[in-house]
Amino acid sequence: MNPRKINFNPGPGALPLSVLEKARDQLVSYHNTGMSILEMSHRSKEFEEILDGAKRRLRSLLKISEQYDILFLQGGATHQFVMIPLNFASTDRPGAYIITGAWAKKAYKEAKILSRGVVAASTESEKFVRIPKEEEIRVPPNAAYLHITSNNTIFGTQYESFPQTSSVPLIADMSSDIMSREIDVNRFGLIYAGAQKNLGPAGVTVVIVRKDLIQRIDETISTPLRYQTHAAENSLYNTPPTFSIYMVDLYLEWLESYGGVSAMEHTNNNKAQIIYALLDRFPEFYRGTVDEDHRSRMNITFRLPSEELEALFLAESKKSGFVGLKGHRSVGGIRVSLYNAITRNETTKLAEFMKVFCEQHG
Numbered sequence: 001m002n003p004r005k006i007n008f009n010p011g012p013g014a015l016p017l018s019v020l021e022k023a024r025d026q027l028v029s030y031h032n033t034g035m036s037i038l039e040m041s042h043r044s045k046e047f048e049e050i051l052d053g054a055k056r057r058l059r060s061l062l063k064i065s066e067q068y069d070i071l072f073l074q075g076g077a078t079h080q081f082v083m084i085p086l087n088f089a090s091t092d093r094p095g096a097y098i099i100t101g102a103w104a105k106k107a108y109k110e111a112k113i114l115s116r117g118v119v120a121a122s123t124e125s126e127k128f129v130r131i132p133k134e135e136e137i138r139v140p141p142n143a144a145y146l147h148i149t150s151n152n153t154i155f156g157t158q159y160e161s162f163p164q165t166s167s168v169p170l171i172a173d174m175s176s177d178i179m180s181r182e183i184d185v186n187r188f189g190l191i192y193a194g195a196q197k198n199l200g201p202a203g204v205t206v207v208i209v210r211k212d213l214i215q216r217i218d219e220t221i222s223t224p225l226r227y228q229t230h231a232a233e234n235s236l237y238n239t240p241p242t243f244s245i246y247m248v249d250l251y252l253e254w255l256e257s258y259g260g261v262s263a264m265e266h267t268n269n270n271k272a273q274i275i276y277a278l279l280d281r282f283p284e285f286y287r288g289t290v291d292e293d294h295r296s297r298m299n300i301t302f303r304l305p306s307e308e309l310e311a312l313f314l315a316e317s318k319k320s321g322f323v324g325l326k327g328h329r330s331v332g333g334i335r336v337s338l339y340n341a342i343t344r345n346e347t348t349k350l351a352e353f354m355k356v357f358c359e360q361h362g
């Protein structure tokens with residue numbers, strides 16, 4: 001019997017079994033060093049190779065040019081909500097925010113605390129069922145950047161294409177869809193992502209930042225809060241989350257062997273299509289909660305006809321070996337998170353369960 005569940009957790013999310021097994025095999029003695037990565041200096045040759053490897057793989061998988069630095073930071077994506085306005089905005093040159101969900105709101109909140117944030121567009125009055133249209137977005141001419149959340153993990157929407165910003169740098173929180181699809185990094189000034197959804201375990205946040213944006217050393221910002229500090233020290237200004245970075249490296253190695261981001265995107269489109277096809281087939285029973293044009297391929301959200309049926313759905317799905325399908329506590333319902341580590345086969349199993357459940361209870 002397979003002791004592993006089919007894990008649809010929204011974050012931290014499932015990791016590929018082969019990645020976990022490799023980490024297990026190397027845990028006690030890494031490459032015959034007689035030590036675990038957990039016990040090694042972050043300045044050791046072994047760890048520097050891991051760090052450089054993770055960077056190199058990221059650069060090649062996302063086709064990141066040498067104009068960008070890649071940083072591994074702590075504090076989660078949430079910490080970036082603070083670092084971004086601190087490093088780039090001021091009261092006279094605020095950051096502009098598109099509010100498309102709970103995480104976007106939290107990002108904006110931190111800029112507002114510093115009096116450095118303005119709203120460029122929001123779909124909150126429509127309960128975040130969609131992404132704003134290009135013509136609804138108002139970026140003030142003095143804006144320091146435009147901040148977006150590329151995939152809205154809680155509400156289940158995703159940008160299909162990204163807003164045009166001309167000379168204003170575009171900053172994106174890609175915590176829940178980085179590495180899930182091909183992107184043109186050159187369109188962005190900064191991309192950040194907590195690793196625990198689509199890149200590895202919790203504890204490390206990847207930041208991809210255009211070098212020219214962080215060249216200036218601003219002495220008014222505390223040293224560990226400056227991007228410059230971490231870029232100049234190759235993310236070794238202080239002890240980085242070594243084990244998490246090691247896991248990211250293993251994860252990226254797995255992604256390379258999978259065929260890279262384009263192969264993964266193909267599979268992800270397929271997986272999302274399998275679940276959305278069911279929603280479209282039984283719309284009275286599986287009631288999608290967002291506009292069709294902005295459906296997320298990572299987090300699929302829907303309601304059932306009653307909360308009783310939702311509770312039954314969760315209980316029955318658990319018995320079948322599925323976990324993590326409960327919607328976020330703020331919105332309720334069901335959420336199917338289809339991160340990279342979820343296979344097409346696992347998605348099909350869930351779809352079969354959903355079909356039978358609907359036939360029995362619809």
Ligand SMILES: *Cc1c(COP(=O)(O)O)cnc(C)c1O
Pocket residue numbers: 011075076077078079103149151152153173174175176194195197
């Ligand atoms: C999960 C998530 C976050 C929060 O990440 P932390 O690492 O917990 O700070 C932020 N933004 C998005 C889009 C997320 O999905």
